[in-house]
Amino acid sequence: MEAVNIFVKGIFVENMIFAYFLGMCSYLAVSKTVKTAVGLGAAVIFVLGITVPINYLLENYVLKEGALTWLGAEYASIDLSFLSFILFIAVIASMVQLVEMIVERFSPALYGALGIFLPLIAVNCSILGGALFMQERQYATIGDATAFGLGSGVGWFLAIVAIAAIREKIQYSNIPAPLKGLGITFIITGLMGMAFMAFMGIEL
Amino acid sequence: MSEVAVEEKQEVKAPSEPLFSPKNKRLITDPLNENNPITIQVLGICSALAITVQVKQAVFMSLSVLFVMIAGNWIISTIRNLIPSRIRIIVQLVVVATLVTLVDLTLKAYVPDVSEKLSVFVGLIITYCIIMGRFEAFAMGNKQWPSILDALGNALGYAWILIAVAVVREVFGSGAIWGWKFIPESWMMSNGGFYMNNNLMILPPMALITVGVIIWIQRSRNTNLIEA
Numbered sequence: 126m127e128a129v130n131i132f133v134k135g136i137f138v139e140n141m142i143f144a145y146f147l148g149m150c151s152y153l154a155v156s157k158t159v160k161t162a163v164g165l166g167a168a169v170i171f172v173l174g175i176t177v178p179i180n181y182l183l184e185n186y187v188l189k190e191g192a193l194t195w196l197g198a199e200y201a202s203i204d205l206s207f208l209s210f211i212l213f214i215a216v217i218a219s220m221v222q223l224v225e226m227i228v229e230r231f232s233p234a235l236y237g238a239l240g241i242f243l244p245l246i247a248v249n250c251s252i253l254g255g256a257l258f259m260q261e262r263q264y265a266t267i268g269d270a271t272a273f274g275l276g277s278g279v280g281w282f283l284a285i286v287a288i289a290a291i292r293e294k295i296q297y298s299n300i301p302a303p304l305k306g307l308g309i310t311f312i313i314t315g316l317m318g319m320a321f322m323a324f325m326g327i328e329l
Numbered sequence: 330m331s332e333v334a335v336e337e338k339q340e341v342k343a344p345s346e347p348l349f350s351p352k353n354k355r356l357i358t359d360p361l362n363e364n365n366p367i368t369i370q371v372l373g374i375c376s377a378l379a380i381t382v383q384v385k386q387a388v389f390m391s392l393s394v395l396f397v398m399i400a401g402n403w404i405i406s407t408i409r410n411l412i413p414s415r416i417r418i419i420v421q422l423v424v425v426a427t428l429v430t431l432v433d434l435t436l437k438a439y440v441p442d443v444s445e446k447l448s449v450f451v452g453l454i455i456t457y458c459i460i461m462g463r464f465e466a467f468a469m470g471n472k473q474w475p476s477i478l479d480a481l482g483n484a485l486g487y488a489w490i491l492i493a494v495a496v497v498r499e500v501f502g503s504g505a506i507w508g509w510k511f512i513p514e515s516w517m518m519s520n521g522g523f524y525m526n527n528n529l530m531i532l533p534p535m536a537l538i539t540v541g542v543i544i545w546i547q548r549s550r551n552t553n554l555i556e557a
Contacts, residue, residue, distance in 0.1 A: 144533055149374035150458045207434065210452050211426040218419060247418070250375045250456040257449035302555050303548035304541075307371060311541030318534030 128272035131264070135276020138327055141251045142284035143318035148251030152285050153310060162289035163282075164235075165246075168224075170278030172246050173255050176220050177274030180213050180256040181267050188212065213256045221247040251281055288314060356478040360486035362551070366459045367490045368544045369554060373459030377491050378536040380450050384507050387495035389436065389443045390450070391488035395481070397428045397454055398463060402480035405468035412469075421464045422455065429454045459487060494539045502530030 141147045148169070155165045186192055190204035225243045229236045236243075246252060255277050264270045291313055300309050366372045373394075380386045404424050405412075412420050433451045436444040444451070454460065463483055468476045499505055504512040504526050516522035529535055548554045 146375045146378040146533065146536070147453070149378065150372055153371050153374065207430060210430050210433070210455055211423065214422050214426050214455055215419075218422060250453045253456045254375075254449060254453055257452045261449060301545070301549075303552075304545050305555060307368070308541050308544040308548065311537045311544065315534040315537035315541065318537060319532075322532065322534070 127265070128268050131269050132272040132276040132279075134327070135273050136280040136283065137321065137324040139277070140280040140284060140321055141254065141277050142281060142314070143321040145254065147254040148249045148281060151245060151249050152281075152288070152314075153307065156285050156289040156292055156310070159286060159289045159293060162285045166282030166285045168243055168246055169249065169251065169281050170275065172217075172221060172224060172252055173274040173278035173281075174271065175224070175274075176217050176252060177255050177259050177277075178267050178271045179216055179220065181259055181264065181270035183212060183216065184209065184260055209260060213253060217252050217256070218247045251277065284317070287317065353475060353478050356475060357482035357485070360479075360482040361489065362486075362547070363554070365486045365490065365547075366462075366483050367487055367540070368547055370459075370462070372462050373457045373487055374540075375450075375453060375457075377487070377494065378533070378540065380447055381491060381495040381498055381536055381539075382502065382531055383446075383499050384492065384495045386443060386446050387491045389440065390447060391484070391491050393429075393432045393436070393451060394454060394457070394460075394487060395484040396432060397425065398460055398480040398484045399477055400428050401425055401460060402463055402468040402476040403473055405464045406471055406473045406476035409469050417465075417469070418461075421461060425455050425460055425464075459483065490540070490543065493543065494536060497539050498530045498535065501527045502535075 138144070142149070142152055151165060156162050184192070186195065188205045188209050190206065191201050192205075193200035193203050221244065225236075228243070255274055258277075259270050259273060262273075264273060288310065292310060295309065295313075304312070360366055364370065367374060367377050380390050401421075401424055405421060429452065432454070433444070436447070436451060463480060467479045471479070496506065499507075504510055504524070512524055514520055516524040518525040
């Protein structure tokens, strides 16, 4: 039940875009049409769903203070947490590479549709942000961590598809010229963030 | 004979450009306005929004980025000829991750309260597109000194937006700058006065709207930047 709560919270309350602004760069760059937005959003769900649990295992069995006790009692005092940034980013980079190879092998059509966006995910801050939030919040089980990863991914997907749909329509409206493009996108995202704040405090 | 040869060689090298030639100066001034990393190139937005509730956080964040960018650009431009192009992204990530770990531990040691408020966002400097972008676009193809200047310019361009947003949000959101409350307590509505802080400014969405307004102002002053 806790996992469901974390999943729903990740989508609405602690939305990566509206509450923490993670992955804004690609959110702004790729949200011009709904089609590309859906592709990138799906890839983000996928990669977050894989990397957060892997990093969870890494954190709990290698990095955390006392995490190495499974090797023997004399390793109990080792604290490798200063290595976490480097190892997390290595896991993310290699997972993205792996996902890219698998998608290319089994679904060339999807691979072609995603194009440059797949490798770009390696430097999408929402992925590393997911791993770092997982580390900070210390989820109890790997199931909770996976739910958090998937929920954050779905929240990101929702945000980018919604803004892409709005941007497609807004091309036909009469906005002040200096606000066109980037400016209005920022302001709309702010308004959407206010709407999402209505979900604050929801507990399941 | 050999001495003459050395001297000649130096003379050939001598007309190299001065440290602050017009070209080098443009490396610093361009990113401040016309090619600003945040408002024009749209890079490194995540932190610009998340940590601008207070000026203090914004200043420390800017200093961290300044350090990581200058050191990183310098390292990358020093070793650029040794990096095989196929694994350059991983090499760049390792350099950034190392520098960011240094910054994170330093902040934790000397300013623990700021470090706590910045939380995961210091770690996220690793994935800043702005830093990777400078490595890819500049340090991989330029000498050390221009790379350092380029990093300095871009970090300052990033910093001024960050600090501008933070000043607006802290002044209207908490009636203070750097934690110093300049609005007297007796003016506050809770004490029977007329003034009330705009709590909306502290919440995340107003950061987006503030940056949107900055972009609006910047583009209406410089009409070349308007998107078609």
